[in-house]
Amino acid sequence: MPPPNAAHSWLAGRHFGIVIDAGSSGSRLQIYSWKDPRTITLEKGDPLAYTLPKVEKGTQDEDQWVSKVEPGLSSLADNPESAGAYLRPLLSHARDHIPPSLQKETPLFLLATAGMRLLSPTKQAEILKETCRFLITHSNFKIDGPSAVGPCGSSVRIITGEEEGLFGWIAVNYLMDGFTGSSKERTTYGFLDMGGASTQIAFEPSLAHQGNTKNLIDVRLRLLGGDEIRHKVYVTTWLGYGTNQARERYVGKVVTEFEASRGEENDNDVVPDPCLPRGLELTESPVHASRPASSHLSATHRLRGTGSFEQCVQNASSLLNKNAPCPDSPCLMNGVHVPPIDFSVSHFIGVSEYWYSSEHIFGLGGAYDFVQYERAASKFCSRDWPGILKEHEESRWGPNVELPRLQMQCFKAAWIANVLHEGIGMPRIVDPGGNSTTDADKVVEEAEKKGLGRPRPTFQSLDTVGDIAISWTLGKMVLEASKEVRP
Known part of the structure; x- marks a missing residue:
C-alpha cells in the first residue's frame, strides 16, 4: 500500500510520532499524530489555550495505526543479529503509512520493558545495538545519535518500571482531562497498573506532603496557549506483586502450610485451595516454597478448589508483606515508602489486570463498587x-475469556481486592446486609461520604477512553507533542 500523499487535506500541518513497545510477549508499533501547534490560531480567552495538543491515532484507517510481531524482542538474546528480520515488518508498516516527505521529522522510539529488563547487561547491549543499526540504516525516521544512554541515544533503550508508570499517568490524565483548564480547576488522577509480574502506582501527592516526599518526578507540559504546567508525581513499582507472580508465591505458601500441618503417615497430596472454583483441580509446583525445602515439599502438588472468595482474600493477604520493616515511613506494601493518600480527594484509574479482573467475567469494569x-x-x-x-x-x-482466565479469576479477583484495600489502603464500603442484600441508597450515600461514589468515584478500572486505548505509549507521545508548543 503506497503511503498517503502529503498534499492530502487530512495531512495538512500534521505531525507524526512512532513508538515500538517492546514487551515480554511481543513488540507493538503504534503510530500517533497531532496537528502542528504552530498552525493553530488561538483567540484571546480561547479554551483551547488551556489544553494540550490533541494526540490521536496516526492513520485515517483506524485499524492500521497498530502493528504487532511476536514473540518479544528479548527472545533474540542468543541471536541478536536477527533483530533486523524481527523488526522489518514493523518498520515496513510505518513507512507504508507515513508520507516519505514527513518521515525525516517523525520521531521513532523503540522502548523495551519487562522482558528485556530480565536479560544480562551484555545481552541487552547486543540486542539494542543491532536494533539501533537496523532502524538507522533502513529508515529515514528521526532517531537520536549515540550518547551515554545508548547507540541511538534515548530513541532505542530499556525503560524502567517507574518510567512506564509515569507515562501511564500522563496518558490517563491526558484522556481524562486532568491537564485541562486553568491551574485552579485542574485535579489529576492517580494511576494504577498491574501486569503478571509487577504492580505500579503513580500519583500527585497533596501540596502538604510534597515537601516531605523524596524522589518526586517533575513533569512539565506546555499547553497550546504557551503556558507551562508542572506536576510533581510519585511513582513506585512492586516487583512480584503482579497477578502471576503473586499466584506463584501463594502456591508456595499454601503448600508449605499444608506439609507442615499433615502427619507423617498422611500420604494425601491434594491441597485444598479456596482460591480455585469448587472442584477445579490443578497440578502446580511450589516455586516459592519456604526454605529449607524438602524434596517432598518442592515436588508437584495437586490443588483442589474449595471456592471461597472470602477465605481466598484472607489467605492471600499475608503476601502483601505489610509488616516488613519500613525505613522511610509511611510505607504500604513490602516496606516501600509511599506518601500519604487522602482518598476523599484522590481519585485513581486502574488499567490492565484491574480492568480484566473486573470486566471480562464480572462485567463490572468502570466505577468500582466494592x-x-x-x-x-x-x-x-x-x-x-x-x-x-x-x-x-x-x-x-x-x-x-480463555480457560486460564477462568481458572485464575477467583485468585486474581481476591488479589486485586487485597492490593486495593489492604495494600494501598482504599476504604471499603460495608454492606450492612451482608453479601445477599444491600440497601442501594445507603450504600451510595456512604460511598459519597468516603469519596467512593458519584460523580467521580475514588477508583475505576478502564481500558479505553473514547476510542483511544490507555497505554503508556500515548503518554510518551503527549510529552513529545507538548515539546513542540512555543512558549
Whole structure:
C-alpha cells in the first residue's frame, strides 16, 4: 500500500510520532499524530489555550495505526543479529503509512520493558545495538545519535518500571482531562497498573506532603496557549506483586502450610485451595516454597478448589508483606515508602489486570463498587467447575475469556481486592446486609461520604477512553507533542 500523499487535506500541518513497545510477549508499533501547534490560531480567552495538543491515532484507517510481531524482542538474546528480520515488518508498516516527505521529522522510539529488563547487561547491549543499526540504516525516521544512554541515544533503550508508570499517568490524565483548564480547576488522577509480574502506582501527592516526599518526578507540559504546567508525581513499582507472580508465591505458601500441618503417615497430596472454583483441580509446583525445602515439599502438588472468595482474600493477604520493616515511613506494601493518600480527594484509574479482573467475567469494569465486586466474586468462586466449563464451551463470556482466565479469576479477583484495600489502603464500603442484600441508597450515600461514589468515584478500572486505548505509549507521545508548543 503506497503511503498517503502529503498534499492530502487530512495531512495538512500534521505531525507524526512512532513508538515500538517492546514487551515480554511481543513488540507493538503504534503510530500517533497531532496537528502542528504552530498552525493553530488561538483567540484571546480561547479554551483551547488551556489544553494540550490533541494526540490521536496516526492513520485515517483506524485499524492500521497498530502493528504487532511476536514473540518479544528479548527472545533474540542468543541471536541478536536477527533483530533486523524481527523488526522489518514493523518498520515496513510505518513507512507504508507515513508520507516519505514527513518521515525525516517523525520521531521513532523503540522502548523495551519487562522482558528485556530480565536479560544480562551484555545481552541487552547486543540486542539494542543491532536494533539501533537496523532502524538507522533502513529508515529515514528521526532517531537520536549515540550518547551515554545508548547507540541511538534515548530513541532505542530499556525503560524502567517507574518510567512506564509515569507515562501511564500522563496518558490517563491526558484522556481524562486532568491537564485541562486553568491551574485552579485542574485535579489529576492517580494511576494504577498491574501486569503478571509487577504492580505500579503513580500519583500527585497533596501540596502538604510534597515537601516531605523524596524522589518526586517533575513533569512539565506546555499547553497550546504557551503556558507551562508542572506536576510533581510519585511513582513506585512492586516487583512480584503482579497477578502471576503473586499466584506463584501463594502456591508456595499454601503448600508449605499444608506439609507442615499433615502427619507423617498422611500420604494425601491434594491441597485444598479456596482460591480455585469448587472442584477445579490443578497440578502446580511450589516455586516459592519456604526454605529449607524438602524434596517432598518442592515436588508437584495437586490443588483442589474449595471456592471461597472470602477465605481466598484472607489467605492471600499475608503476601502483601505489610509488616516488613519500613525505613522511610509511611510505607504500604513490602516496606516501600509511599506518601500519604487522602482518598476523599484522590481519585485513581486502574488499567490492565484491574480492568480484566473486573470486566471480562464480572462485567463490572468502570466505577468500582466494592459491594457489587465482592458479591460477583463470591458467587463465581463458589460455583462448581464443571458448570463454569460448560458455559465457557457455550461462549458465554466471549472471545476475550480463555480457560486460564477462568481458572485464575477467583485468585486474581481476591488479589486485586487485597492490593486495593489492604495494600494501598482504599476504604471499603460495608454492606450492612451482608453479601445477599444491600440497601442501594445507603450504600451510595456512604460511598459519597468516603469519596467512593458519584460523580467521580475514588477508583475505576478502564481500558479505553473514547476510542483511544490507555497505554503508556500515548503518554510518551503527549510529552513529545507538548515539546513542540512555543512558549
